[in-house]
Amino acid sequence: MTVLVTGGAGYIGSHAALALLDGGRNVVVLDNLSQGYRWAVPTGAAFVEGDCGDYDLVRRVISEHDVTAIMHFAGSIIVPESVIYPLEYYYNNTVNSRALAQAAVDSGIEHFIFSSTAGVYGEPKSTPILEDFSLKPISPYGTSKMMTEKMLADAAIAHDLRYVALRYFNVAGADPKGRSGQTSRKATHLIKIASQTATGARPQMAIYGEDYDTPDGTCIRDYIHVSDLAKAHVLALEYLEDGGESDVMNCGYGRGFSVKEVIGAVKRVSGIDFAVERAERRPGDPAALIAAADRVREKLGWTPEYDDLDAIVRHALDWEESLKTRQVDAA
Numbered sequence: 001m002t003v004l005v006t007g008g009a010g011y012i013g014s015h016a017a018l019a020l021l022d023g024g025r026n027v028v029v030l031d032n033l034s035q036g037y038r039w040a041v042p043t044g045a046a047f048v049e050g051d052c053g054d055y056d057l058v059r060r061v062i063s064e065h066d067v068t069a070i071m072h073f074a075g076s077i078i079v080p081e082s083v084i085y086p087l088e089y090y091y092n093n094t095v096n097s098r099a100l101a102q103a104a105v106d107s108g109i110e111h112f113i114f115s116s117t118a119g120v121y122g123e124p125k126s127t128p129i130l131e132d133f134s135l136k137p138i139s140p141y142g143t144s145k146m147m148t149e150k151m152l153a154d155a156a157i158a159h160d161l162r163y164v165a166l167r168y169f170n171v172a173g174a175d176p177k178g179r180s181g182q183t184s185r186k187a188t189h190l191i192k193i194a195s196q197t198a199t200g201a202r203p204q205m206a207i208y209g210e211d212y213d214t215p216d217g218t219c220i221r222d223y224i225h226v227s228d229l230a231k232a233h234v235l236a237l238e239y240l241e242d243g244g245e246s247d248v249m250n251c252g253y254g255r256g257f258s259v260k261e262v263i264g265a266v267k268r269v270s271g272i273d274f275a276v277e278r279a280e281r282r283p284g285d286p287a288a289l290i291a292a293a294d295r296v297r298e299k300l301g302w303t304p305e306y307d308d309l310d311a312i313v314r315h316a317l318d319w320e321e322s323l324k325t326r327q328v329d330a331a
């Protein structure tokens, strides 16, 4: 019995693979290394280089590794890039997910966990955001994820497949044991960028907009530690194995921090007063995104361990330091 982790050479997938291995499960990672790194695949996981949209390959991997469940992280993740290259995003996130789901159904896989995003909500009518708020994504990225959610919902009605779509809020931090972290070639995430600036990989950073309708004028987000998120995946799998119904669940802590608060934490924890510029608003940034996080706690029994901004930042900084000794551009 093995879990197939697509995108397991990437940031979140590698942490989920670690959590599965730590729990004594077998893991096979399928990743095309378009963004991830071979070295990021945890020791103990089997690795297949290839595309999650390659139906025949997926069927073979499922059969050869005795796969009984799929965690699907592989995808393209940069919101502004999805506006410029929408058809690439629909292909990689929606078309390839369709092929993967088809291979899963045809192979008799019954348990499927999908990486969705708070981006499916678009500009929410209010916060905290409940799972049954209407889905009105404002980017091709968000729409590509929403479409995959809908496909899974329909497939789950027609076939023996049951799924949990986890809608991540802002994922940050790194494995507390230093085994993995965020290495993306094209980082856009606030805590990653602030950590790179603190550790000298960037000369300065910018705050995108100080005129939002928030207490300090900067955007508020619900930052979740990647290891807590990984744990939610393991629990979601156990939930399905115990007979749980298909569902969607927000993954966040239900509280938010502003951009200025985050930068303040990175300066405080690192002890470095790095340069921060003011910049224009970034298009498409909602003022505040905070999860209603009751469902994941109640249905999965999820209890976070790292709901502490300084701990998230500490782990992100430690990982950034460790990257100085790695060849991150060599896959």
Ligand SMILES: NC(=O)c1ccc[n+]([C@@H]2O[C@H](COP(=O)([O-])OP(=O)(O)OC[C@H]3O[C@@H](n4cnc5c(N)ncnc54)[C@H](O)[C@@H]3O)[C@@H](O)[C@H]2O)c1
Pocket: 006, 007, 008, 009, 010, 011, 012, 013, 030, 031, 032, 033, 034, 035, 036, 037, 050, 051, 052, 053, 072, 073, 074, 075, 076, 077, 092, 096, 115, 116, 117, 118, 167, 168, 169, 170, 171, 184, 189
């Ligand atoms: N990072 C976040 O804050 C965030 C928030 C919400 C949702 N998500 C979702 O979580 C998932 C993982 O994100 P991440 O931050 O770890 O990104 P990442 O880029 O670090 O990891 C994605 C991995 O998928 C691989 N990949 C991409 N397309 C593939 C394909 N067609 N076949 C096989 N492998 C492929 C890449 O090489 C990479 O290793 C994505 O689906 C993303 O949309 C991420």
Ligand SMILES: O=c1ccn([C@@H]2O[C@H](COP(=O)(O)OP(=O)(O)O[C@H]3O[C@H](CO)[C@H](O)[C@H](O)[C@H]3O)[C@@H](O)[C@H]2O)c(=O)[nH]1
Pocket: 077, 079, 117, 118, 119, 168, 169, 170, 171, 188, 189, 190, 191, 193, 205, 206, 207, 208, 209, 219, 220, 221, 259, 282, 285, 289
């Ligand atoms: O250098 C930077 C980087 C970010 N920000 C600001 O920090 C906040 C957070 O930005 P991120 O890029 O870290 O994250 P987003 O909220 O834009 O998006 C992330 O969270 C979303 C859900 O909330 C989606 O899941 C998406 O995939 C994921 O990238 C935003 O107000 C952004 O403008 C800055 O001011 N400076």
